[in-house]
Amino acid sequence: MLGLMMKKELLIADLIQHAERNHADTEIVSRLTEGGIGRTTWAATARRARQLAQALQRLGVQAGSAVGTLAWNNARHVELYFAIPGSGAVMHTINPRLFPEQLIYIINQAQDQYIFVDLTFAPLIEKLHPHLSAPRGYVLLCDRATMPSHSAVNWLCYEELLAAENGDYAWPEFDENSASGLCFTSGTTGHPKGVLYSHRSTILHTFSVALPDSLNVSALSTLLPVVPMFHVNAWGLIYAAAMCGAKLVLPGPRLDGESLYELYESEQVTQTAGVPTIWQGLLNYLQASGKTLSSLKTLTIGGSAATEAMIAAFEDGHGIEVLHAWGMTETSPLGTANQAKRKHFELSPAQQRKLKLRQGRAVYGVQIDILDDANNPLPHDGKSVGELVARGPWIASHYSNSDTSPLRNGWFATGDVATIDPDGYMQITDRAKDLIKSGGEWISSLDLENAAMSFAGVQACAVIAAKHPKWDERPLMLIVPTQGQSIDTAKLLEHLETLVAKWWLPDSILSVTELPLGATGKINKLKLRAEYGDYLNPVQQPS
Numbered sequence: 001m002l003g004l005m006m007k008k009e010l011l012i013a014d015l016i017q018h019a020e021r022n023h024a025d026t027e028i029v030s031r032l033t034e035g036g037i038g039r040t041t042w043a044a045t046a047r048r049a050r051q052l053a054q055a056l057q058r059l060g061v062q063a064g065s066a067v068g069t070l071a072w073n074n075a076r077h078v079e080l081y082f083a084i085p086g087s088g089a090v091m092h093t094i095n096p097r098l099f100p101e102q103l104i105y106i107i108n109q110a111q112d113q114y115i116f117v118d119l120t121f122a123p124l125i126e127k128l129h130p131h132l133s134a135p136r137g138y139v140l141l142c143d144r145a146t147m148p149s150h151s152a153v154n155w156l157c158y159e160e161l162l163a164a165e166n167g168d169y170a171w172p173e174f175d176e177n178s179a180s181g182l183c184f185t186s187g188t189t190g191h192p193k194g195v196l197y198s199h200r201s202t203i204l205h206t207f208s209v210a211l212p213d214s215l216n217v218s219a220l221s222t223l224l225p226v227v228p229m230f231h232v233n234a235w236g237l238i239y240a241a242a243m244c245g246a247k248l249v250l251p252g253p254r255l256d257g258e259s260l261y262e263l264y265e266s267e268q269v270t271q272t273a274g275v276p277t278i279w280q281g282l283l284n285y286l287q288a289s290g291k292t293l294s295s296l297k298t299l300t301i302g303g304s305a306a307t308e309a310m311i312a313a314f315e316d317g318h319g320i321e322v323l324h325a326w327g328m329t330e331t332s333p334l335g336t337a338n339q340a341k342r343k344h345f346e347l348s349p350a351q352q353r354k355l356k357l358r359q360g361r362a363v364y365g366v367q368i369d370i371l372d373d374a375n376n377p378l379p380h381d382g383k384s385v386g387e388l389v390a391r392g393p394w395i396a397s398h399y400s401n402s403d404t405s406p407l408r409n410g411w412f413a414t415g416d417v418a419t420i421d422p423d424g425y426m427q428i429t430d431r432a433k434d435l436i437k438s439g440g441e442w443i444s445s446l447d448l449e450n451a452a453m454s455f456a457g458v459q460a461c462a463v464i465a466a467k468h469p470k471w472d473e474r475p476l477m478l479i480v481p482t483q484g485q486s487i488d489t490a491k492l493l494e495h496l497e498t499l500v501a502k503w504w505l506p507d508s509i510l511s512v513t514e515l516p517l518g519a520t521g522k523i524n525k526l527k528l529r530a531e532y533g534d535y536l537n538p539v540q541q542p543s
Contacts (some may be wrong), residue, residue, distance in 0.1 A: 010203040012180055013086035013171035015242040020046035023219065023245030029267055030074040031252030031259070033118045034146050040075050042242065045082075047167045052083035054165035059137070061113050063088030063174065066182060068107060068115035068135070070094045070125065073229045073250040076141045076158065080116055081229070081238050085180035085199065086171050089113075092182040093230045096121050097519035098192065104131045106184045106192055109401045116141055116158065120253055126152045176200040182400065183232055185329045186519040194400030195329050201394040202233070204365055205332045206243050208394075209236040214337045214363045215273070215300060215323070221246035222267060222295075226255060226274030227302070231520055232333040235273055235302065235325075257285025261293070268295040275303035275521040276310060280459065283313050284483070292318050300325055302333075304522045305428055305446055307453040311356050326359035326428065330396040330412055335368065336360040336426050357450070358427040359418075366392040370420055375409050382421030385429055388414045434525055436465040436473050443475055443504050445525075451499040452477060455492050457485040462515050462523045463506065466536040474536055477506035478528065480515060487511060507536050 019026075024043035032038045061067060067084045069091060071077040084091035092110045094103065103124075107115070111134040117125050118141050125138055129152070140147060143159040180199045184192035210217040217223060217240040225237040225248075233239065241248045249267045251260060260282055263269065279301060286292060299314055302325040314320045327333030338360030344352060362368045370378045370386035378384040389411035396412060398405065406412055417435060420426045429444050436443040445463040452461040459482045466476035481487050489509045496505055510532075518524040 009173060009176040009199070011086070011171070011173070011176060011199045012082060012202060012239070014203070015206065015239055016042075016046045016049055016082040016086065017171065019242040019245055026219075026245050026247055028075050028078060028248045028250070029263075030248075030250035031254055031263065033072055033074060033120055033253055034142060038075055042245065045075065045078055048162055049079045049082040049086065050167040050169040050171075051162045051165040052079055053087040053171070054167070054169050055161040056083065056087050056089060056114075058165070059114060059161075061087070061089050063172075064090065064179065065113045066090045066092045066110040068092045068094050068110065068112035069230065070096055070115055070121045071118040071141055071230065072120065072253045073225060073234065074118070074141075074252050075250065076116075077118075077229050078238060078248070078250070081233075082242075085202075088172055088174055088178065090179045090182055090196075093233070095184070095186070095228075095230050095519050096124060098184075098186065100124075100128060102184075102192055104128055106194070107135070108133050109184075109194060110134075110182055114139060118253075119146065122148065122151070122153070122155075129153055176203075181233060183329050186522075191401070193402055195396050196400045197233070197332060197394070201332060202236075202239065205236050205334060205394040206239040208363045208365045209240040209334055210244050211364065213339045213361075214334065215240065215271075215325070216298070216339075217241065217244045217246055217271070219245040220270075222249060222270045223247065224249040224251065224260075224263060224267070224269045224272045226251060226260065226272060226278050232327070232329050235300075235327065235333055237273060255281075257282040258289075261285060261289075261291065264293055264296055270295055271298045271300070272296060273300035273302070276301055276306055277460075277517060277521045277523075279306075279310060279314070283310070284459070286318070293320060296320050298323055302327060303520060305359070305450070306357070307450045308353060308357055309453045311353065315353075322356060324356055324359055326426065328414060330406065330414075331366070331390055331392075332394040334363055335366050335390055336362050338425070341423065355425065358421075358425045360426065361424040362390075362426070365394065366390055368420065368426055369411065370418055371408065371411070380420040380422055380424070382419055382425075382427075385417055385419055387432060388416040388418040388426065388428070390414060434464075436463075436475050438468070438473050438475070438503070439471045441503075445475065447500060448475055448477065448496070448504060448506065451496050452479060452492065454499070455487075455495045457482050457487050458492070459483075460515050460523075462525060462528055464525055464528050464532060466507070466532060467534055468507070468536050475504065475506040476532055476535055477509045478512050478515065478532065479509060480513065481511055510535075 019042040116139045139156045181197040300323045311322045324338040327335040378386040448463040460480040465473040468474040516524040
């Protein structure tokens with residue numbers, strides 16, 4: 001017997017219609033790429049999104065065709081987030097931090113019909129466009145006065161496109177399983193892989209993002225997503241803001257500590273989200289200026305593991321709760337969030353802090369497990385270590401440009417190595433490719449990095465496997481000292497010995513001025529291994 005409920009497809013356009021009807025005057029504030037601060041509302045955004053959908057139709061963009069965006073977190077990008085998928089096209093968010101060869105590859109793979117580009121990235125498109133096969137045109141996200149006078153690209157003007165339309169547009173209805181968005185992985189090895197989201201998967205993901213036991217977004221939130229809109233749909237926060245009617249504050253191209261601080265304070269932001277490298281920059285600014293944040297209540301850290309030192313700096317130093325979360329491009333991305341259970345408030349502060357180091361419990365809609373090498377499930381005892389796998393309605397089943405399946409016994413194989421405790425809290429112990437195998441035994445680079453980050457004066461740290469003539473691999477630690485300080489490596493080693501097994505201690509500690517970052521803001525260990533992988537090998541050391 002079937003239930004007697006209405007059949008209504010789950011479509012992204014419903015989100016902006018809901019925000020327009022129920023949160024019309026709630027603000028969207030953004031730092032503009034061309035300078036200054038722009039203010040709009042959900043009602044105005046909905047109207048402009050309809051105008052943009054009309055413009056796409058006039059340009060000849062068909063349902064199912066890809067349309068690229070190369071833009072910062074700003075109000076115009078929000079309009080694209082709704083107009084492109086809402087009209088039936090596929091929004092391809094392009095990460096400008098990828099190498100030019102990778103950008104050419106993914107744009108040609110996606111067959112983007114048009115690409116909407118922030119002024120910052122106009123020179124990049126001018127460099128790429130002779131190598132691009134599909135785009136019929138490029139649109140600059142600005143008004144006529146800001147358009148370049150000379151360019152190798154025949155740019156269309158975004159504001160002129162919108163001004164030519166009246167907004168009298170009805171969002172089409174179609175199958176909720178239709179593709180809505182496309183995002184490519186950062187591609188540290190081989191070509192980037194395309195993850196193709198659907199309207200259904202995106203709406204279900206949005207519900208989960210907003211839950212109190214997840215990222216806890218509501219109409220009371222003033223939300224500043226630092227996580228870029230050009231990667232993994234800004235962790236779903238733009239769509240969650242529309243679903244809940246939250247005030248959105250968007251940082252544009254300025255992601256330094258001082259610029260973020262200005263927006264947090266002027267707009268009284270209550271929630272924010274981003275990767276650890278951004279938060280280290282903010283902490284450095286707060287420490288140097290002696291300032292603190294008056295309104296911020298919750299700071300979500302994802303992308304890579306948060307260290308205990310960073311969590312303590314925000315919570316003890318500024319009274320801001322740190323929410324640790326985990327996800328991937330292939331998981332839309334939210335997979336887990338570290339919200340406490342009632343019983344955890346009975347723990348000591350030190351025990352609560354240790355719990356926060358874990359990436360958290362699976363949000364509703366996601367199942368996670370850990371498997372051994374023979375695909376057998378391992379106990380959820382907080383000790384057994386295996387490859388983390390996930391499944392659910394917003395987890396990728398295939399890549400758009402690859403015949404290789406990412407599944408393992410029906411689960412998505414993440415490449416992360418993790419434990420899961422009896423309460424369901426997952427903790428990443430390392431990426432499988434970053435584990436160090438020394439004399440047949442495994443060493444976690446992540447645990448060593450966390451230990452080093454708890455030492456005063458260490459601003460950033462990376463540990464890699466370096467080749468060794470006797471042990472095959474040994475840990476090599478690279479640290480960035482806090483500006484104006486130097487690190488006594490002997491004392492750092494003494495500190496590490498109190499936190500990890502003695503045989504885990506790095507064979508060498510090198511001070512460097514900076515660590516290379518990949519396209520998503522994570523430390524690029526592939527590049528570090530290429531440069532320093534032979535450092536401990538007396539036969540061949542880098543010059």
